Amino acid sequence: MTRRALVTGATGGLGLAVTAGLLEAGYKVRASGRRPEALERLRSMGAEVFAGDLLDGSLGAACEGMDVIFHAAALSSPWGSDEAFQRANVDLTRKLLRASQGAGADSFVFVSSPSVYARWRDQTGITEATPLPARPLNAYARTKREAELLVLAADEAGFRTVAVRPRAIVGPDDAVLLPRILRLVKSGRFPLFREGKALVELTDARDAARALMLADSHRERAGGHAVNVTSGRPLPVAELVQRLGEALGVDVRAVPVPLPLGQALSVASEAISRALPGKPEPVLTPYTLSTLAWSQTFDLTGARALLDYQPAHDAVETAMAVAPGLANG
Numbered sequence: 001m002t003r004r005a006l007v008t009g010a011t012g013g014l015g016l017a018v019t020a021g022l023l024e025a026g027y028k029v030r031a032s033g034r035r036p037e038a039l040e041r042l043r044s045m046g047a048e049v050f051a052g053d054l055l056d057g058s059l060g061a062a063c064e065g066m067d068v069i070f071h072a073a074a075l076s077s078p079w080g081s082d083e084a085f086q087r088a089n090v091d092l093t094r095k096l097l098r099a100s101q102g103a104g105a106d107s108f109v110f111v112s113s114p115s116v117y118a119r120w121r122d123q124t125g126i127t128e129a130t131p132l133p134a135r136p137l138n139a140y141a142r143t144k145r146e147a148e149l150l151v152l153a154a155d156e157a158g159f160r161t162v163a164v165r166p167r168a169i170v171g172p173d174d175a176v177l178l179p180r181i182l183r184l185v186k187s188g189r190f191p192l193f194r195e196g197k198a199l200v201e202l203t204d205a206r207d208a209a210r211a212l213m214l215a216d217s218h219r220e221r222a223g224g225h226a227v228n229v230t231s232g233r234p235l236p237v238a239e240l241v242q243r244l245g246e247a248l249g250v251d252v253r254a255v256p257v258p259l260p261l262g263q264a265l266s267v268a269s270e271a272i273s274r275a276l277p278g279k280p281e282p283v284l285t286p287y288t289l290s291t292l293a294w295s296q297t298f299d300l301t302g303a304r305a306l307l308d309y310q311p312a313h314d315a316v317e318t319a320m321a322v323a324p325g326l327a328n329g
Helices: 013-024 036-045 059-063 082-103 139-153 178-187 205-217 237-248 259-275 286-293 301-307 315-328
Strands: 004-008 028-032 048-050 068-071 107-111 123-126 160-166 189-193 226-229 253-257 296-298
Touching: 004 013, 004 059, 013 028, 013 036, 013 205, 036 048, 059 082, 068 082, 068 205, 082 107, 082 139, 107 139, 107 205, 139 160, 160 205, 178 189, 178 237, 178 315, 189 237, 189 259, 189 286, 205 226, 205 301, 226 301, 237 315, 253 259, 259 286
Parallel strands: 004 028, 004 068, 028 048, 068 107, 107 160, 123 296, 160 226, 189 253
Antiparallel strands: none
16 A cells, blocks of 8 residues: 655755655655745655645644654754744644644654764764763754654554654755855865864765655664664765865865864854844854764664665765755855
């Protein structure tokens, strides 16, 4: 029997990849998102488009007739108000869980985030059992963790819930990660902390989408679990920046920044931004510093055991291929 899927956040980079993967696998897809031009693209792909605002109370209609919900909608940013993150990431998830159960869905796959591990220290070989920091570095990490706990607590026979944590997703429709990095690369100057030796792992959007689909396929085995997903190919920040510069034809000069200065700047910048009218995004936040200055790599044993997941794409090569288009978009 054909499975029917609702994809929230379908107009984002990951949502588009998930929708494409589901349609190719034979799912009937209802796609919800905010960007009109992407909704038209989803319709042309063969998805049923749901244009209602999920936060305005249309959740019941969105979930009606669905077997599985892929919840990718979120406020994803290193900066923003606590209230906005709480509403978009926690309140919506709570209401969507309730609506999904009421509609008779049997599976709920939540897009969580490895930001829940973020801290000011190197972390290599992270597993799902690695303790999380007592104090999240920003509201995004805090609300993703809070929403994830809601999702996993809802797991029960007949309604399986899984949280997938894809790390640093890259693809042709990325509007979050690579565009921010590429703005600095295009300037020809990139700040490096600790000589740029921190290891980072990217995830191809197609691999992240496949991991979410596997979470539905293996919902009985994976139900009630959070699963970390990456490309499994770490590289130093300095090498990533250099290769992105080569992809753009830009000679990027590394600007060494002493770590204590970066730490002080991130804390001060955040405090100043909170005090300014409009609360503009800081030059550097403690969370952004954590991603640039300290290693964060993952052990994929859990993903293989629970999801039969194995990365199929080299996410670094993907980043190089899409960088020119994103930089000029």
